[in-house]
Amino acid sequence: QLMSVSEPCSPSKSFELVDEKWLAVSSCVDLADQNEDGHSDPLLIARLSSTNRKKRTIDLFLSEHEDKLDDYIENLRTFARSTGGLIDDDIRRIVWPVLARHLYKYEHEGPSEPELDELTDDDANAHKEWNQVQLDVHRTLARFPPNIDKDERDDLQTLLTPLIVKLISARRDFNYYQGLHDVFLTLLLVVGKESAEDVGRSLIREGVFHDYLSMTLDQGVCRQLELIYVILSRVDPEIEAIFRQVELGPIFALSWPLTWFSHSLHSYKQIVRVFDAFLASDPLLPIYFSAACILYRRADILTTEREMPFLHHLLGTLPKNLPIDSLVSDALYLAKLIPPLLLKGKYLKSYKETASPISNIAPVVSSISRYAIQAVFVAGAMSAAAVTFYLSRA
């Protein structure tokens, strides 16, 4: 059956309206303040007032625990993962630095080298990666939300290159890759220069970006991308078999984990929403989110010509109106269904044993029960708590 995991197969009008509204206000300004003007759609109104309520709840929480937010990391993570994420940038500016101080533990696979003193802003331009970073930073015009004028944009671009070079200069074996600039631009836009430095430092020293910077792409990100196939083989073997049959490879998804989707998602609003979730979750959540994006496009995949170029192009180009919140739920649900440790261990091992690289034969790994997968559909519209409830009962 041609059905996405999160949405009905033909989106209702109300869904489109919500998406339009959300895209229209994609900017640094508070989304919830854009009121229900002109729209009488009940779903839209419900969603906006729900968002407003969540914003008030978070605001209240933040003011109550202003001095000791680090003690409430689980509450902040729950806000960041659940529907709507952290809602607006005023909240993100406060919460992202806290989330970044308490990233999920990530076992680095790359080598551990002693840290060097970071370069200062003045000597950063002598660094070997300066030119490449500069080149990429100059090509970020499309990334800026519409409410930022040219002067402000120029200022931010001027800050971005030394910021990146300075942070990667802390380790001799850190090699810049194209796409890191997208991550840092997002940080800069949301939390400003001072905090962007702290959040960024944490992400590249403690977080998953450590491995992307210190390993080759083949050894680092590509091995993670393989996990997408492992997930698919367990939840949608038909799709996985198609990918393998056409020798699709993993490159269509390359920029997704490398940039936390900031290179491929089309609106600022969507990007900061996934950053909320990624900062508050297991470092492999971007991989589960990648799988969720693919599963969502099941119908498109099945109706596309079975050739590598066409599938590569289809999947690499994300639709503008992705239901990000539902996909975040789906990703979190997948991560509960196939926990990261099992995914990297047992599931990967059995996938490698059974899924031959070129054959047309479907893999013989047993998929997770259809019932559980259908629950993903439900999960898309439910809170994480409800998912936990389902799992504990199942």
Added chain:
Amino acid sequence: LELYLIVTKMSGTRRKALLKVIILGDSGVGKTSLMNQYVNRRFSNQYKATIGADFLTKDVMIDDRLVTMQIWDTAGQERFQSLGVAFYRGADCCVLGFDVTNAVSFKSLDSWRDEFLIQASPRDPEHFPFVLLGNKIDMEANRAVSAKRAQSWCAAKGGMPYYEVSAKEAVNVEAAFQAIARDALARESADTSDFPELENNINLNENNRNSSSGGCNC
């Protein structure tokens, strides 16, 4: 015998309906811009750095033959080079690009060419069609690589065709890609296949290829 020849020619024609072209070169030389200028006839300063690879297609008439060009654009940073090789296979022509205002990008051409030959391993590497594009000639005042220098590099590579182009101002881009299509096509009909081991694969997918138009809607 005559019938046999006709059949061979027909199947040859069908197989050649798709020309796969790959653009290689250093980061920032304008690979994405060149592709978009040729396919969509527009230039934008909003292009992002390419991460991974993607393609656009364009249908062109070459001497009364309808040919679909599938043009692959790849990431320019060296770190990504090993990942791009998945897309080299089956290429009918390799377009090397450099920025005439950036001498480093010119010096890298040798390694891009070598890497392509090694990874794609065409059957007749000596005659595999390469084309060199020197981009950004609209910035003449900043030129760092003279046309003469580029031409002599091309001559040393067995007479590789060289075009000076500007993706920004649409100078020579159309002509260069037309020539690329023509060369690749001419060579294809003179030769059997550069990638004999892929023959089966190509034939299996023949029907799909002929009806394909994907990839050009962006």
